[in-house]
Amino acid sequence: MEFWQLGNTSVRSAMRIKDGLTAYSASSIQGNIRRGDGDIAFRRLLGQCGVVSLGEDATHSVGRKWRSAMGKLGFIYPEIKRGMGFVQTDLGQLDMITPAGWNLVRAETVAAMQECYLRSMVTPLFLTDDEQMFSPLCWTLAILLELENRGEEAFINFIEMALIVQTTTPVDGLSDTVDRILDLRSKRNSSNWKRVFDRNEYDHAAEKIGKVASTFRDYADMNMRYLKATGMVQSKGKGIALIPEKRTLAVELTKELLSRKPLLELYCSLCNGTPLPTDNAAIANQVLSDLLIQMQQYGIAYSTVGKDLDTPAHINQVRYEIEELIAEKKEEAYAAQQANQWQEIAAYMDLIASRKERMRISEDEEIRIPKTEAPAYLEWSLWRAFLAIDTLANKPYEVRRFKIDQDFMPVSTAPGNGPDLVAEFDDYVVVIEVTLSESSRQEAMEGEPVRRHVADLMQQYNKPVYGLFIANRIDSNTAETFRIGVWYTKADQKLDLHIVPFTLAQFSSFFRALFAFGCATPQAVVNLISECEKYRYECEAPAWKAAISQVVSSQYKN
Numbered sequence: 001m002e003f004w005q006l007g008n009t010s011v012r013s014a015m016r017i018k019d020g021l022t023a024y025s026a027s028s029i030q031g032n033i034r035r036g037d038g039d040i041a042f043r044r045l046l047g048q049c050g051v052v053s054l055g056e057d058a059t060h061s062v063g064r065k066w067r068s069a070m071g072k073l074g075f076i077y078p079e080i081k082r083g084m085g086f087v088q089t090d091l092g093q094l095d096m097i098t099p100a101g102w103n104l105v106r107a108e109t110v111a112a113m114q115e116c117y118l119r120s121m122v123t124p125l126f127l128t129d130d131e132q133m134f135s136p137l138c139w140t141l142a143i144l145l146e147l148e149n150r151g152e153e154a155f156i157n158f159i160e161m162a163l164i165v166q167t168t169t170p171v172d173g174l175s176d177t178v179d180r181i182l183d184l185r186s187k188r189n190s191s192n193w194k195r196v197f198d199r200n201e202y203d204h205a206a207e208k209i210g211k212v213a214s215t216f217r218d219y220a221d222m223n224m225r226y227l228k229a230t231g232m233v234q235s236k237g238k239g240i241a242l243i244p245e246k247r248t249l250a251v252e253l254t255k256e257l258l259s260r261k262p263l264l265e266l267y268c269s270l271c272n273g274t275p276l277p278t279d280n281a282a283i284a285n286q287v288l289s290d291l292l293i294q295m296q297q298y299g300i301a302y303s304t305v306g307k308d309l310d311t312p313a314h315i316n317q318v319r320y321e322i323e324e325l326i327a328e329k330k331e332e333a334y335a336a337q338q339a340n341q342w343q344e345i346a347a348y349m350d351l352i353a354s355r356k357e358r359m360r361i362s363e364d365e366e367i368r369i370p371k372t373e374a375p376a377y378l379e380w381s382l383w384r385a386f387l388a389i390d391t392l393a394n395k396p397y398e399v400r401r402f403k404i405d406q407d408f409m410p411v412s413t414a415p416g417n418g419p420d421l422v423a424e425f426d427d428y429v430v431v432i433e434v435t436l437s438e439s440s441r442q443e444a445m446e447g448e449p450v451r452r453h454v455a456d457l458m459q460q461y462n463k464p465v466y467g468l469f470i471a472n473r474i475d476s477n478t479a480e481t482f483r484i485g486v487w488y489t490k491a492d493q494k495l496d497l498h499i500v501p502f503t504l505a506q507f508s509s510f511f512r513a514l515f516a517f518g519c520a521t522p523q524a525v526v527n528l529i530s531e532c533e534k535y536r537y538e539c540e541a542p543a544w545k546a547a548i549s550q551v552v553s554s555q556y557k558n
Contacts, residue, residue, distance in 0.1 A: 004126050006137075010069075014225060016372070018104050019051045019412065020046055022105050024042075033067055033095055039061075039063040043057065073120040075098060080267075091264070092271060104117075115276075120270060121135060122137055124261075136166070136227075139169065144250070145254060155240070156181070158239050160185065161239065162202070163202070164184065170258050174257075231243070248290040288315055292304070300322075302325060331396050335392075338390075345384045345385050346511055347359060348367060352377060353503070374436060378434045379420050382432050383402075388520065389514070401420060419432070421433075428465070430467075432470065433450045434470045434504075443477035450482075458497075466499075466500075480540065498533060501548070502552070528551070528552070532551050535548070
């Protein structure tokens with residue numbers, strides 16, 4: 001029993017690879033990220049660009065692991081070793097960005113990013129016991145489709161992924177593998193103590209191969225993250241499920257699960273972006289036809305009349321438009337659920353405020369935020385908070401400026417030159433700006449942009465605009481900037497800004513109180529801002545911060 005690994009456990013999120021690759025593409029170290037100085041330079045680059053956190057790393061392993069993940073997916077030319085049947089020059093210059101990698105760097109939408117990962121992971125570059133090659137992604141999709149053919153949901157839970165899916169290949173037989181999954185599922189469902197059952201199963205499997213049980217879980221977590229980066233599957237509980245509108249494409253991708261193509265041909269395909277079935281006009285039309293049927297279930301009105309459907313590129317462009325419309329409908333449904341998720345939202349805010357990576361929120365559920373992704377999760381948690389408060393006049397995808405994946409999880413932070421979040425209500429607009437910066441540099445980095453963003457929106461809307469600035473710690477210089485609260489337009493018009501700084505812990509406490517006392521309305525947020533503003537004119541920054549703390553702590557107390 002061996003594991004297949006789509007990435008490595010040090011680069012758990014495939015979607016983050018784009019950040020590292022983008023930083024690398026703009027650097028002067030391309031092709032020089034190995035052997036001592038190269039490892040150090042690459043690690044330093046990733047740290048300076050905020051891709052990784054630079055802690056203690058005497059062996060500079062961070063750079064090597066990111067380089068390995070990029071090469072494994074074909075975004076930089078991987079190292080060709082002896083015995084592979086060809087040499088480095090047959091493929092491309094070691095560690096330089098490949099055509100597939102440049103496509104990822106230039107990808108501006110989540111859908112475009114997912115297609116890059118899909119082209120990478122459909123490439124059959126994993127060896128089976130009989131010396132054939134296979135794609136773990138296609139193998140997983142085949143298992144999902146076979147489960148569906150058996151009358152089951154196209155779904156794999158976490159323990160099934162950990163103990164069976166990631167330890168098998170097509171030579172094990174699709175039918176036999178699904179039999180094993182259903183047998184494990186049946187036994188687990190009939191168990192009264194599922195945590196004990198799971199622990200025993202992991203221990204038994206680990207004993208067989210001489211590894212620790214956590215290895216199964218670590219690899220499963222990483223593999224599922226990479227599989228989801230392709231946009232073919234989505235989270236369902238702790239497992240993964242086939243995305244319904246991708247079923248037709250999944251069928252096409254699983255028609256051939258094994259390959260005996262020459263290794264050089266496969267590597268060239270990987271580095272150039274492996275062709276997809278939808279690159280063929282007939283199949284692209286078939287996928288589009290299926291998508292048009294799926295679209296009706298979401299009540300979306302869309303017509304292909306007048307659309308160019310003469311080439312695969314044009315057909316796929318229409319498909320992308322429909323997929324985006326479906327994604328918007330799904331996001332609206334997700335937004336409607338957030339009021340019922342307020343405790344989880346508050347837990348995420350508390351986790352970020354604690355500066356820890358994980359927190360158990362129930363006996364069976366733990367939330368986790370990798371340190372390097374904390375800025376994105378901070379924006380995401382505040383987005384969810386305002387979706388939960390509800391009665392928004394703008395759509396949920398108009399509130400946020402950061403990208404999300406098919407599971408509504410953050411892919412990156414909001415780009416510059418604009419506010420992080422804009423929540424528009426019928427009578428006012430609330431601008432939300434967040435940062436994890438805590439030092440005296442906080443004011444230099446945030447003071448001017450936050451005021452400018454609020455001032456710009458004041459000139460855009462014919463309704464009051466309020467600003468919320470949220471950080472783990474509020475530097476007094478930052479608070480003083482917002483206390484003064486002035487901005488001059490190009491025409492020297494003086495604008496009085498209404499921006500109040502809160503610590504994340506303060507806002508989380510206020511957010512919990514809103515729901516605990518049944519008064520979660522946008523007016524409550526505006527009232528809080530107005531109450532805190534009363535003190536800005538009569539005291540300086542330190543005293544104003546203390547007054548804000550007192551206002552928050554007194555909210556909704558009997």
